[in-house]
Amino acid sequence: xxxxxxxxxxxxxxxxxxxxxxxxxxxxxxxxxxxxxxxxxxxxxxxxxxxxxxxxxxxxxxxxxxxxxxxxxxxxxxxxxxxxxxxxxxxxxxxxxxxxxxxxxxxxxxxxxxxxxxxxxxxxxxxxxxxxxxxxxxxxxxxxxxxxxxxxxxxxxxxxxxxxxxxxxxxxxxxxxxxxxxxxxxxxxxxxxxxxxxxxxxxxxxxxxxxxxxxxxxxxxxxxxxxxxxxxxxxxxxxxxxxxxxxxxxxxxxxxxxxxxxxxxxxxxxxxxxxxxxxxxxxxxxxxxxxxxxxxxxxxxxxxxxxxxxxxxxxxxxxxxxxxxxxxxxxxxxxxxxxxxxxxxxxxxxxxxxxxxxxxxxxxxxxxxxxxxxxxxxxxxxxxxxxxxxxxxxxxxxxxxxxxxxxxxxxxxxxxxxxxxxxxxxxxxxxxxxxxxxxxxxxxxxxxxxxxxxxxxxxxxxxxxxxxxxxxxxxxxxxxxx
Amino acid sequence: xxxxxxxxxxxxxxxxxxxxxxxxxxxxxxxxxxxxxxxxxxxxxxxxxxxxxxxxxxxxxxxxxxxxxxxxxxxxxxxxxxxxxxxxxxxxxxxxxxxxxxxxxxxxxxxxxxxxxxxxxxxxxxxxxxxxxxxxxxxxxxxxxxxxxxxxxxxxxxxxxxxxxxxxxxxxxxxxxxxxxxxxxxxxxxxxxxxxxxxxxxxxxxxxxxxxxxxxxxxxxxxxxxxxxxxxxxxxxxxxxxxxxxxxxxxxxxxxxxxxxxxxxxxxxxxxxxxxxxxxxxxxxxxxxxxxxxxxxxxxxxxxxxxxxxxxxxxxxxxxxxxxxxxxxxxxxxxxxxxxxxxxxxxxxxxxxxxxxxxxxxxxxxxxxxxxxxxxxxxxxxxxxxxxxxxxxxxxxxxxxxxxxxxxxxxxxxxxxxxxxxxxxxxxxxxxxxxxxxxxxxxxxxxxxxxxxxxxxxxxxxxxxxxxxxxxxxxxxxxxx
Numbered sequence: 001x002x003x004x005x006x007x008x009x010x011x012x013x014x015x016x017x018x019x020x021x022x023x024x025x026x027x028x029x030x031x032x033x034x035x036x037x038x039x040x041x042x043x044x045x046x047x048x049x050x051x052x053x054x055x056x057x058x059x060x061x062x063x064x065x066x067x068x069x070x071x072x073x074x075x076x077x078x079x080x081x082x083x084x085x086x087x088x089x090x091x092x093x094x095x096x097x098x099x100x101x102x103x104x105x106x107x108x109x110x111x112x113x114x115x116x117x118x119x120x121x122x123x124x125x126x127x128x129x130x131x132x133x134x135x136x137x138x139x140x141x142x143x144x145x146x147x148x149x150x151x152x153x154x155x156x157x158x159x160x161x162x163x164x165x166x167x168x169x170x171x172x173x174x175x176x177x178x179x180x181x182x183x184x185x186x187x188x189x190x191x192x193x194x195x196x197x198x199x200x201x202x203x204x205x206x207x208x209x210x211x212x213x214x215x216x217x218x219x220x221x222x223x224x225x226x227x228x229x230x231x232x233x234x235x236x237x238x239x240x241x242x243x244x245x246x247x248x249x250x251x252x253x254x255x256x257x258x259x260x261x262x263x264x265x266x267x268x269x270x271x272x273x274x275x276x277x278x279x280x281x282x283x284x285x286x287x288x289x290x291x292x293x294x295x296x297x298x299x300x301x302x303x304x305x306x307x308x309x310x311x312x313x314x315x316x317x318x319x320x321x322x323x324x325x326x327x328x329x330x331x332x333x334x335x336x337x338x339x340x341x342x343x344x345x346x347x348x349x350x351x352x353x354x355x356x357x358x359x360x361x362x363x364x365x366x367x368x369x370x371x372x373x374x375x376x377x378x379x380x381x382x383x384x385x386x387x388x389x390x391x392x393x394x395x396x397x398x399x400x401x402x403x404x405x406x407x408x409x410x411x412x413x414x415x416x417x418x419x420x421x422x423x424x425x426x427x428x429x430x431x432x433x434x435x436x437x438x439x440x441x442x443x444x445x446x447x448x449x450x451x452x453x454x455x456x457x458x459x460x461x462x463x464x465x466x467x468x469x470x471x472x473x474x475x476x477x478x479x480x481x482x
Numbered sequence: 483x484x485x486x487x488x489x490x491x492x493x494x495x496x497x498x499x500x501x502x503x504x505x506x507x508x509x510x511x512x513x514x515x516x517x518x519x520x521x522x523x524x525x526x527x528x529x530x531x532x533x534x535x536x537x538x539x540x541x542x543x544x545x546x547x548x549x550x551x552x553x554x555x556x557x558x559x560x561x562x563x564x565x566x567x568x569x570x571x572x573x574x575x576x577x578x579x580x581x582x583x584x585x586x587x588x589x590x591x592x593x594x595x596x597x598x599x600x601x602x603x604x605x606x607x608x609x610x611x612x613x614x615x616x617x618x619x620x621x622x623x624x625x626x627x628x629x630x631x632x633x634x635x636x637x638x639x640x641x642x643x644x645x646x647x648x649x650x651x652x653x654x655x656x657x658x659x660x661x662x663x664x665x666x667x668x669x670x671x672x673x674x675x676x677x678x679x680x681x682x683x684x685x686x687x688x689x690x691x692x693x694x695x696x697x698x699x700x701x702x703x704x705x706x707x708x709x710x711x712x713x714x715x716x717x718x719x720x721x722x723x724x725x726x727x728x729x730x731x732x733x734x735x736x737x738x739x740x741x742x743x744x745x746x747x748x749x750x751x752x753x754x755x756x757x758x759x760x761x762x763x764x765x766x767x768x769x770x771x772x773x774x775x776x777x778x779x780x781x782x783x784x785x786x787x788x789x790x791x792x793x794x795x796x797x798x799x800x801x802x803x804x805x806x807x808x809x810x811x812x813x814x815x816x817x818x819x820x821x822x823x824x825x826x827x828x829x830x831x832x833x834x835x836x837x838x839x840x841x842x843x844x845x846x847x848x849x850x851x852x853x854x855x856x857x858x859x860x861x862x863x864x865x866x867x868x869x870x871x872x873x874x875x876x877x878x879x880x881x882x883x884x885x886x887x888x889x890x891x892x893x894x895x896x897x898x899x900x901x902x903x904x905x906x907x908x909x910x911x912x913x914x915x916x917x918x919x920x921x922x923x924x925x926x927x928x929x930x931x932x933x934x935x936x937x938x939x940x941x942x943x944x945x946x947x948x949x950x951x952x953x954x955x956x957x958x959x960x961x962x963x
Contacts, residue, residue, distance in 0.1 A: 079530040092529065099523055101530060200529040205760035233532050234762050312760055315562050318573020319527040323626070339566055362564070362755035371757055 002476045005070055005164045005218040012059055012069045019059065019069030023052040023113050026071050030115065030162045033481055037138045039147075039156040041076045042084055043116035051113040058111055067225055068111030073157050073166040076117035077124055078104050078209070079198040083114075087200045088132040089122045091320045091327045091346030101198020102230045103167060103209050110225045115163055119153030122348045123317065124171055124202045126150050127420040129178070130411050131350040138407075139182060140479040141445055145404040148178030148420075151212070155182040158212045160481050165222050169199055171207040172305055173399075173424025176436040179212055180399035180448020183438045185465065185475060186212040187219045190456045191431030192237035194223075195230030201316040203309035204235075206428040214475055216437065216465035220244035223458065239456070247459045248466040253287025255464060258392030262298040263423050269402040275440035275447040276398045279468070283396070286467055291392050295384040300377045301426040302418060307361045307374035308429070313351075314358030320346060353414065382430040389454040394464055397423050399436040399448035423450060433458045437465045438474035446477070488687045489715050490695075491650045491680055492642035495657055496635045497667040498611065498675040499542045505610050505634035506533030506576065513673050517627035521613070525632045527571030532761050535560075539634035540765055541775060542666040543583045543608050546636060548776045549664055550603055552587025560608075560762045564755040568626050569613035577637075579756045582607035583765065589640075589660075590784065591652040592802070601653050602641030609635050630674075636666070642681065642692065647711035651704050654678050655806070658704075659783050663808045671702050678707050682714045683728070693718070694728040698742055701735050710735040714742050786811055794818075794825045803833055809847045816854035827861050835878055852881050860888035873897050873945055900947045903955065906939075909947065910959050913938045924960060932956070 011017050027045050034040050048071060055069035079085045079097035081104075086092045100108065107114075121131040129137040129152025137152045139145040140160035147156040151168030155178035158166050168175040170188035179186030188210045199209060211222030224245065229238040259280070264273065284290055322328040322342025329341035347355070361370035388395060400420055410417045427434045432452055439449035453461040469475050504511055507524035524531045547554045559581040562574040584606035590598050611633040616625035638657060644650045658676055661667035669676045678701050683693035698714055701707050713735075718728050733742040781789075783805045790801035805811050810832065817828050836857065840850060860877055863869045869877060869892060880891045892898055900906060913935055914921055924931040932953075939952050 085529070087529070095529065097528065097530065099528075099531075197532050198530040201532075201761075232534060234534055235760070311757060315564050315574055315755070315757070318564060318566065319529065319571060321566060321568075321573060323568050324526060324571060325528065335568065359755065362757055364753045364755075367755075367757070 002161070002214050002478055003164060004214050005067075005221055006215070008070055008164055009066060019052040019055040019071075019113060020049060022069075023048050023071045023115070026115055026163060030157075033160055033162060036143060037140060037156050037160055037162070037481070038135050039119050039137050039153040039160065039162065040073070040116045041086055041088065041119050041134050041153070044083055044114055047083065048113050048115050055111045055113060065110045066221060067107070069113065070165070071113040071115050071163060072107070072222070073115045073118050073154055073163040074104065074107075075120055075151050075154050075166070075168050077120060077169055077200050078117075078167060079200070080104055080114070080117065083117065085117070085200065086133070087123050088120045088134055089346065089348065089351070090133045091343075092200070092325075093133065093327065095325055097198070099198060102195035102232060103226050104198065106225055106228075107167075112225070118151070118157055118166060121150035121152065121174075122351050123200065123313070124150040124169055124174055124207070125313070125350050125354055127173070127177055127417050128405070128407070128410065129153065129156075130407065131348055133348065136407055139404045139445075140481050141183060142404070144406055145445065146181065146407050148181035148400075148404065150174040150178075151186075152178045154212050155179055155184060155186065158182070158184050158214065159479060161478065165211055165213040165218055167209060167222075167226070168212055169207050169209045170424075170428065171203045171309060172428050173421040175210045175212065176399050176424050176434055176448070176450060177421060179436040180450075181404040181446065183446025183448075183474070183477060183479070184212055184214060185216055185219050185435065185437050185469075186210060187223060187435035187458065187462070188427065188433060189223060189227065189458050190237075190433045191428075192235055193241075193433070193456065193458070194226045195228070195233040195236045197230055197232040201312075203312045203428075204316060205312060206305075206309055208428075215469055216435070216462050217245070217248055217469075219435070220248060220462050220466075237456075242459050244459055244462055247463045250463050251287065252283075252464055252467045255288045255394060256291055256392040257283055257288045257464075258291050258293035258388055258395045260293050260295040260298065260388070260395060260397055262295050263397035267401050267419070267422065268398060269442070271442040272398055272400070272402055272447050275442055276449055279439040279449050280396065282468060282471060283464070286471060288464070293388050293391060293395070295388060295426070297377070297380045297384050298426055301381055301429055302422060304374045304377045304381065304429060305421075305425045306357065306418060307370050308378065310354040310358030311361045311371050311374075312358065314355045314362065317347075317351070317355060322346070350414070378429050381426050385426075385430045385432055385452075393454075394461055395452035397450050397452070399423060399450040403442050403445040403447060427452060431455070433461060435461050435465055437468060438477070440474055441477075446474070486687055487684045487715075487719050488689075489645055489647075489711075490642045490683045490685065490692055491644040491647070491711060492695075493640045493644070493650060493654060494679040494681070495638040495640075495654065496611075496677040496679075497638065497657075497661050497669075499539050499634040499636055499666055500668055501536055501538045501542065501634055503536060504632035505536050505539045505608065507632055509632065511633050513675075515629055517616075517625065517629060519629065521628035521631060525571065525628055527573070533576060533759075535762060535765065536634065539608055540583060540767075542634075542664070543606065543636050544767065544772060544775045545664050545666055545779065546606060546638070546661065547584035547587060548772065549660060549779060549782060550587035550589055552603060552606070553585035554767060554772050555581055555583045555585060555765075556767050557581060558583040558607075558765045558767075560759045560765075561756045562759045565752065567612070568624065569615045569628070569631065571613065571628060571631060575610060575612065576759055576762070577609035578607035581764075583767075589653060589656050591649060591656050593652070594648065596798075599643075599649065601643045601649075604639045604641050606636050606638040609637055611635050642683075647708040647715070650680060650711055651708045654707060655704060659806055659808070663780055663783055665780075671704075674702070677702070680707065680711055680714075682711055682718070684715055684718045684722070694730050696728065696730070696742070697732045698735050699732055699745075702737075706735060706737050709737075709740060710742055713740065717742065780808075783808075783811075796825065796829055800829050800833060804829065807847070813847050813850070813854050817858045820855055820858040821862055821865075824858065824861050824865060827864065828858070831857060831861060831878075835875065839882055851884060852878070856881055856887055863888050863892065867899055867901060867948060868892060869897055869899050870945070870949060873899070897946065900943055901951060903951070906943075906947055906951055906955055907959070909939050909942050910935075910952075910956055913942065914959065914963075921960070921963065925963070932960075935960075
């Protein structure tokens with residue numbers, strides 16, 4: 001059965017249970033299932049119970065916030081003061097940050113309880129959670145399948161009901177794609193909405209943090225707590241954050257929903273397409289106006305993304321040099337040896353591949369042809385969306401071209417792995433908000449539907465998603481986890 | 483210098499900006515703290531941290547740009563310069579490549595013959611300083627001190643306009659004076675707040691194309707700058723004349739051995755893979771902001787120098803000396819405020835006795851034991867004939883040693899000048915009657931004897947008799963004998 005954050009919140013308010021009780025309950029479930037699912041890298045039982053005790057005191061005094069006492073899990077990419085932040089890399093296996101990411105700090109202030117740090121693709125690079133130093137993660141709907149990535153641990157934990165909500169980061173689809181494959185709800189906000197301070201950087205101009213939960217309503221609550229300008233992140237945007245919960249129940253009759261033909265073309269699995277079509281019919285029933293649109297430059301997003309993201313990562317990961325923190329090779333003979341061996345030993349294959357691609361793309365003589373060109377094309381992709389939003393309020397498409405694939409199936413074929421993000425990448429290139437919600441099933445595996453909003457219009461997609469979830473129960477389906 | 487060759491020099495000056503915190507973090511920039519105590523998570527390049535631009539550094543850079551009449555970048559961009567080195571904790575340095583904060587400007591320098599030469603400034607950009615590698619302190623290990631990492635630097639790049647080491651020094655001094663006038667850099671070369679790298683090449687006279695250059699680093703005084711360039715020019719000429727070829731490389735100046743030598747070049751061709759830093763937004767500067775900064779400019783050394791020459795009637799030489807340091811000019815102007823008529827006397831004392839005493843004690847003028855006010859009061863006592871110039875030197879020394887003000891010292895030491903005619907006549911009579919032979923010589927036409935009598939009288943008065951009066955009265959007396 002599904003217990004939402006909203007329900008937990010009511011139960012805590014009505015004193016049906018305490019935060020310590022529900023925290024213990026989730027910790028027990030984690031203890032029971034983590035061995036199979038492997039969605040947590042660190043389980044912070046002691047800290048969680050301490051935080052729960054403090055939360056219960058605040059709740060008793062009436063000084064809590066809406067999220068006080070709610071247990072959640074954090075992707076192991078957010079720096080947590082005193083708790084290991086590994087980014088699922090051998091490189092950071094011994095790294096304990098002396099500070100909290102802004103997102104963590106904000107949740108701490110809200111009074112949430114941290115259950116632990118979740119598994120992920122190493123340094124957020126991957127779409128299957130198979131690139132983890134701590135092993136791959138099982139999809140709770142079918143352990144032989146991947147949960148998606150890179151925030152696969154968070155998505156699997158929520159799907160398996162080991163946490164009612166979790167955080168993730170999304171650089172090319174890393175929240176939306178695992179949300180889709182695990183049958184839960186996840187949102188990536190507009191670039192600049194959430195502070196990146198304390199998030200171990202992969203693609204700085206692309207990534208945003210966002211929440212996973214069972215419902216759009218819960219996502220609204222979690223996103224509320226994460227959002228806002230942060231003077232420590234120059235790219236966070238200094239503008240007021242609306243109350244995301246306020247407009248959830250607005251009528252969506254007359255809402256103009258655009259269907260980009262490029263996202264319903266070749267490559268989309270026909271069964272997935274059918275599920276999305278019935279979801280579209282559902283939106284029609286809710287009064288939405290469905291409009292065909294075109295985003296002509298979407299074919300560029302994969303090549304553009306795989307220049308920009310690796311270029312940024314090649315530079316961002318340079319600080320992992322074995323000198324001040326992280327993995328250091330044994331007995332280096334000189335500086336070059338220290339660098340070479342520490343990095344060769346510390347990084348996994350996919351990370352090395354992207355560092356190589358990015359280094360190449362930024363090299364003298366190639367910069368103009370790759371990086372500069374990619375930035376120009378990136379503007380074209382953005383313009384496509386700007387034009388589309390002159391016509392429609394929201395854009396709808398599948399989140400992924402197929403259901404969760406088998407573990408091991410694509411790991412040797414990076415290009416086919418990269419294609420998993422074909423519908424999600426362009427939002428990161430454009431900086432737009434997007435979310436994935438459960439839309440039905442194919443082969444007993446969940447299918448996700450993506451809603452794309454205009455800049456800073458998270459409220460609008462949350463509203464559309466909530467109305468859809470009021471009318472359907474796909475999001476309430478629970479995998480049988482033994 | 484060997485004839486037939488022309489030297490071409492361009493300078494890259496790194497001026498540490500005098501902000502209290504670093505360019506991208508809140509850590510202090512103070513010099514000399516225990517290693518790694520002034521490096522926060524951002525300076526250490528820990529995972530997840532982000533740079534936030536210190537607006538003060540931008541303002542200081544603009545101030546410099548406005549002062550040299552340069553174009554200010556309305557939209558300047560920070561780039562990452564990627565390279566691995568342990569004192570560069572992020573694996574890249576944040577700098578500016580294509581869109582610097584300060585564009586083309588110029589600086590005037592005075593040549594020895596008194597002419598003015600314009601040296602072009604190509605650009606000036608903001609960047610962060612690296613930490614320090616300490617190779618000597620630990621056996622078989624290198625220590626890394628990241629206190630300096632993230633200190634804001636303004637890199638000022640000149641055109642290759644200088645044709646001799648002397649011109650290069652004149653340019654560097656001019657920039658040094660300017661950044662201190664603007665209060666954007668403390669100019670301390672020993673502590674590395676102001677560093678000069680020189681790009682040096684030679685070419686046959688009359689050749690248009692530039693020769694291959696060497697970049698000289700590790701120069702921490704103007705004297706060494708001149709020596710390093712001269713050494714390098716000779717080295718290059720000898721090399722070419724012996725049939726060799728200059729290679730483009732970085733050479734370290736060794737002030738002990740007085741030579742430049744090639745740095746072992748680890749990375750043959752460094753590819754820094756510059757790209758715009760996605761963590762920082764472009765810096766946008768409006769005309770209004772530039773104008774507001776222009777309003778805060780102090781009187782610049784050149785303007786001051788002209789004013790001293792035209793309004794105060796100082797010599798070009800003295801005006802230039804006074805204005806080459808803002809602190810000396812400030813002292814001069816403070817003193818002048820107490821006694822507006824005494825400018826020439828003041829200049830002589832400031833550039834003479836005071837500078838000498840300060841140099842001897844290795845003090846800055848700001849820490850002079852004799853304040854501008856004290857010095858002026860003493861000079862007023864010369865002007866009103868209370869003491870002579872000679873006695874003033876004694877008073878000056880006593881003031882230097884802290885014995886009090888000029889008036890107090892004149893009083894306690896009884897140094898007041900004798901101006902009473904009767905008293906002086908009495909001294910004259912005594913000397914005349916004690917030296918009848920010399921009187922006879924004078925009367926016989928030996929006019930030189932006058933000096934002997936003056937000397938005797940001054941000696942009798944312990945130097946306190948007014949020399950002008952002594953002269954006049956003595957002459958009258960001798961003639962009336």
